[in-house]
Amino acid sequence: MLMVCHHLDPNIPEDVAFADSRIRRETIAAEDILHDLGVISMIASDSQAMGRVGEVVCRTWQTAHKMKVQRGLLPEDEALGADNLRAKRYIAKYTINPAITHGIAHEVGSIEVGKLADLVLWKPAFFGVKPAMMIKGGMIAAAPMGDPNASIPTPQPVHYRYMFGAFGRADKPGSVLSARPRWMGASKRHWD
DSSP: OHHHHTTOOTTSHHHHHHHHHHOOHHHHHHHHHHHHHTSSOOOOTTGGGOOOGGGHHHHHHHHHHHHHHHHOSOGGGTTTTSOHHHHHHHHHTTTHHHHHHTTOTTTSSSOOTTSOOOEEEEOGGGTTTSEEEEEETTEEEEEEEOOTTOSSSSOSSOEEEEOGGGSTTTTSTTOOOOSOHHHHTSSSOOOO
């Protein structure tokens, strides 16, 4: 994957050397600890040397779990015997912290009155892997569903299907175009 995304040629020794230098066990181990200490405030798809956008949430929680096993509770959590502050720290790595970095925290990144909120609901056993429901603009946009023609409430197989919030103009009010106003030729945000 690294060779492809950086347009490297496996037949060129320098390209292979670059790829080998990019992914090192020691660097990734150090990055994990820096994430756990809060020194690195965000996780993205290219974190940990490489990755895919759809794996960010899953990889974030895998890193959090690995750090809990490796390093134990955070000092701030020891009195409670829980892992609440670590959970807050890691959820912020892919929600509010990137929003702050990109200057859009007044619009997105946390669940607050007046902000846009795309919510994903999970069953705890499948957290970060298989969403139970995706809500966009206050409407269900997608959810697992069996055969819509079934006569029982629990048909199999179950697939993710678009719901009301994903059709027609339903998705427009819950969307924001994140481009600089001067690029758009206006001084305010544009809604479609």
